[in-house]
Amino acid sequence: MIPGAPGRPGPSPPAPRPGVTKATADAALRGGIGRRTIVDMVTEDAVRDALATVNDPEINKPITDLGMVKSVEIGSGGAVAVTVYLTVSGCPMRETITQRVTDAVTGVGGVTGVEVTLDVMSDEQRRELAASLRGTTAEREVPFAKPGSLTRVYAVASGKGGVGKSSVTVNLAAAMAADGLKVGVVDADIYGHSVPRMLGADGRPTQVENMIMPPSANGVKVISIGMFTPGNAPVVWRGPMLHRALQQFLADVYWGDLDVLLLDLPPGTGDIAISVAQLVPNAEILVVTTPQQAAAEVAERAGSIAVQTHQKIVGVVENMSGLPCPHCDEMVDVFGTGGGQLVADGLTKTTGAPVPVLGQIPIDVRLREGGDDGRPVVLTDPGSPAGAALRAIAGKLGGRQRGLSGMSLGITPRNKF
Numbered sequence: 293m294i295p296g297a298p299g300r301p302g303p304s305p306p307a308p309r310p311g312v313t314k315a316t317a318d319a320a321l322r323g324g325i326g327r328r329t330i331v332d333m334v335t336e337d338a339v340r341d342a343l344a345t346v347n348d349p350e351i352n353k354p355i356t357d358l359g360m361v362k363s364v365e366i367g368s369g370g371a372v373a374v375t376v377y378l379t380v381s382g383c384p385m386r387e388t389i390t391q392r393v394t395d396a397v398t399g400v401g402g403v404t405g406v407e408v409t410l411d412v413m414s415d416e417q418r419r420e421l422a423a424s425l426r427g428t429t430a431e432r433e434v435p436f437a438k439p440g441s442l443t444r445v446y447a448v449a450s451g452k453g454g455v456g457k458s459s460v461t462v463n464l465a466a467a468m469a470a471d472g473l474k475v476g477v478v479d480a481d482i483y484g485h486s487v488p489r490m491l492g493a494d495g496r497p498t499q500v501e502n503m504i505m506p507p508s509a510n511g512v513k514v515i516s517i518g519m520f521t522p523g524n525a526p527v528v529w530r531g532p533m534l535h536r537a538l539q540q541f542l543a544d545v546y547w548g549d550l551d552v553l554l555l556d557l558p559p560g561t562g563d564i565a566i567s568v569a570q571l572v573p574n575a576e577i578l579v580v581t582t583p584q585q586a587a588a589e590v591a592e593r594a595g596s597i598a599v600q601t602h603q604k605i606v607g608v609v610e611n612m613s614g615l616p617c618p619h620c621d622e623m624v625d626v627f628g629t630g631g632g633q634l635v636a637d638g639l640t641k642t643t644g645a646p647v648p649v650l651g652q653i654p655i656d657v658r659l660r661e662g663g664d665d666g667r668p669v670v671l672t673d674p675g676s677p678a679g680a681a682l683r684a685i686a687g688k689l690g691g692r693q694r695g696l697s698g699m700s701l702g703i704t705p706r707n708k709f
């Protein structure tokens with residue numbers, strides 16, 4: 293049978309691709325062999341639909357909704373030129389945005405080439421964007437402290453330094469993000485900030501008006517005082533400045549809609565712990581300690597500050613719980629045993645509410661290496677003893693529903709007269 297023979301149906305023309313109109317091209321007819329040729333005509337609507345799938349990497353919303361598409365021009369032969377507004381001129385995401393736009397528009401049927409030009413928003417446009425993202429309220433509020441906020445906030449505390457508080461914070465955050473949660477970390481350890489390095493977040497925050505866009509790494513948004521200080525300069529601030537910095541991290545940073553926010557507190561019971569209690573009274577405390585009895589006593593003191601601030605203690609994580617012998621797998625209790633349980637029991641007694649031990653993390657060289665390289669062990673070696681223990685804890689904390697019942701409102705009832 294000869295296709296297209298008289299009396300027989302010929303091959304049907306290809307079905308149009310989404311977003312493409314079919315038209316007869318005169319040019320094709322002129323140069324053709326007398327048969328009508330169907331070609332794709334790119335429409336602006338189709339290109340804009342494709343651009344609506346491109347999220348700004350920092351704000352995580354479609355660039356079309358953010359007023360970032362300045363113009364779309366369709367040239368002859370399917371060439372498309374798109375001009376995109378960056379929020380600020382030195383935007384560190386310019387290459388990512390260009391690539392995302394190019395990829396999305398290239399996927400539109402009939403497009404033969406994409407040219408992306410970058411422009412920068414005017415002050416007025418930036419103001420409008422900032423207002424559209426978080427309203428026009430003059431008084432900046434901490435979104436996580438608002439009634440009805442569904443973000444679970446965990447403040448990670450320890451009695452003394454070096455017990456692995458930051459390592460635990462970073463790994464819990466990365467594990468929860470890998471489980472599909474939207475996670476942010478505030479490095480509130482102002483003097484000993486180490487979270488960005490451990491998380492591999494080497495980007496700088498972008499500022500749009502008075503709003504700060506946090507860099508993200510391994511799926512986690514992160515902000516740290518280290519991102520604002522030149523080089524490795526030490527931070528020498530007193531209480532009120534620390535409070536102001538924390539307030540800015542919580543209120544001026546555009547976090548978007550987070551499932552979980554982790555705050556890495558400085559060790560001990562200092563000003564920041566009190567500021568957290570004031571700024572986010574519904575934050576729950578997660579206490580990290582080592583198995584050592586002496587460390588346990590200090591950790592218990594750090595945790596019991598929650599009684600004074602009316603905060604809930606979600607549990608205790610015991611870190612550095614033994615070292616598996618590399619030769620015989622026998623556990624060597626480098627820092628003794630029982631510290632985590634001791635803290636949990638003590639805090640249960642002090643607070644009058646059950647405080648569980650959420651997990652024990654062994655000493656693991658891979659955890660330390662991952663911290664140095666910015667590649668959390670829960671992602672690089674999730675099956676390792678430390679990785680598995682951290683993932684289990686992340687599962688417990690990430691899976692909890694945030695309800696308002698039982699949460700502290702940060703208020704002290706007045707005595708009845």
Ligand SMILES: Nc1ncnc2c1ncn2[C@@H]1O[C@H](COP(=O)(O)OP(=O)(O)OP(=O)(O)O)[C@@H](O)[C@H]1O
Nearest residue numbers: 453454455456457458459484612654655656660663
């Ligand atoms: N389970 C572990 N196995 C091996 N190394 C660990 C473990 N936990 C933490 N470390 C290492 O111990 C050191 C201290 O950890 P980390 O910085 O997390 O403690 P920290 O309590 O946050 O300290 P600081 O309060 O001083 O910031 C880091 O080098 C880290 O990689």
